[in-house]
Amino acid sequence: xxxxxxxxxxxxxxxxxxxxxxxxxxxxxxxxxxxxxxxxxxxxxxxxxxxxxxxxxxxxxxxxxxxxxxxxxxxxxxxxxxxxxxxxxxxxxxxxxxxxxxxxxxxxxxxxxxxxxxxxxxxxxxxxxxxxxxxxxxxxxxxxxxxxxxxxxxxxxxxxxxxxxxxxxxxxxxxxxxxxxxxxxxxxxxxxxxxxxxxxxxxxxxxxxxxxxxxxxxxxxxxxxxxxxxxxxxxxxxxxxxxxxxxxxxx
Ligand code: PGA
Numbered sequence: 749x750x751x752x753x754x755x756x757x758x759x760x761x762x763x764x765x766x767x768x769x770x771x772x773x774x775x776x777x778x779x780x781x782x783x784x785x786x787x788x789x790x791x792x793x794x795x796x797x798x799x800x801x802x803x804x805x806x807x808x809x810x811x812x813x814x815x816x817x818x819x820x821x822x823x824x825x826x827x828x829x830x831x832x833x834x835x836x837x838x839x840x841x842x843x844x845x846x847x848x849x850x851x852x853x854x855x856x857x858x859x860x861x862x863x864x865x866x867x868x869x870x871x872x873x874x875x876x877x878x879x880x881x882x883x884x885x886x887x888x889x890x891x892x893x894x895x896x897x898x899x900x901x902x903x904x905x906x907x908x909x910x911x912x913x914x915x916x917x918x919x920x921x922x923x924x925x926x927x928x929x930x931x932x933x934x935x936x937x938x939x940x941x942x943x944x945x946x947x948x949x950x951x952x953x954x955x956x957x958x959x960x961x962x963x964x965x966x967x968x969x970x971x972x973x974x975x976x977x978x979x980x981x982x983x984x985x986x987x988x989x990x991x992x993x994x995x996x997x998x999x
Contacts, residue, residue, distance in 0.1 A: 752971060753911060753955045753978030754995055755787040755872065756985025757812060757840060767794045768801055773988040775805045777995070782806065784995055785978075788985070789840055792826050799835025810838030813846060814869070816859035828867030838870040840980070842898050844917045848878075854897025861898055861910075870909040872980065873898045874959065875938070879918035887916075888937055895941050907950045911957060912938055913980040919960025921982060928973045931958045935975035964993035971997050 943951035959980035
C-alpha cells in the first residue's frame with residue numbers, strides 16, 4: 749500500500765510571515781493524520797523556521813535544490829549537511845525549472861541525488877517532457893533518459909527514500925493539467941522502468957507523484973489513477989484555502 753504523498757513546492761514565493769501562517773494552518777489541519785504524507789518545500793532561507801514551526805507534526809520539510817558537492821568554495825550553493833542541519837529531510841531534484849532555466853543536465857541531477865541520499869536526505873526526482881517533445885512522440889524517451897540518468901548508481905536499498913514526480917513541462921504553471929489517462933500512461937511506464945532498473949519490489953513501493961497544475965478541482969480524478977501516488981503542487985500550495993482541500997482529496 750503506497751501512502752498518498754502530497755507535496756507543496758513553494759518555488760521562489762512567500763515571505764516569512766506568509767510562510768509561517770501557512771504552515772501553522774497546515775499543521776493544525778493535518779494533526780496526526782497518517783492517511784496521507786504531506787511535505788512542504790520552502791525557499792532555503794525559510795526552511796529553518798518552517799521546520800521549527802512543524803516540529804512534532806507529521807508534515808515534513810524539504811529543500812528545492814542542493815549542491816552536488818559536500819562543502820567548500822561553491823559560492824551561492826547550499827550543502828546537504830547544511831540542509832539537514834536546519835531541519836530539511838527531503839530535496840526536490842531535477843525540477844524542470846532547474847533543468848530548463850538553469851541548464852541542469854541529468855549528470856548533475858544524478859550527482860546531487862547521490863550526494864543527497866548519502867547525506868541522509870530523501871529525494872523527489874522530477875522527470876517530464878516539453879510540449880514539443882510530446883508532440884514529437886518523445887515522451888517515453890525523455891522520461892527514460894531522465895530517470896536512468898538521474899538514478900544512475902543509486903543503490904536498490906536507497907530506493908525506499910526516493911520518490912519520482914512526473915511533471916510534464918507543458919502542465920507546469922500553465923493551468924493545463926494532464927488528463928488522468930495521460931498521467932496514467934506515463935506513470936505506468938515509469939513503474940515499468942523502475943522494475944527493470946531495480947526490482948519489481950522497488951517498482952511496487954516507490955511512489956510516483958504527478959505534478960503540473962494540480963488543484964483541488966482535479967486532484968481527485970488524478971489520484972484515482974492506479975499508478976498516481978501523490979502530487980507535487982506548485983501554485984496551489986501557496987495558500988491554505990487551495991492546498992488543504994488537495995490534502996483532503998479522498999474525503
Ligand atoms: P504548478 O507547479 O502546480 O504551479 O503547475 C508544479 C511544480 O512545478 O512542481
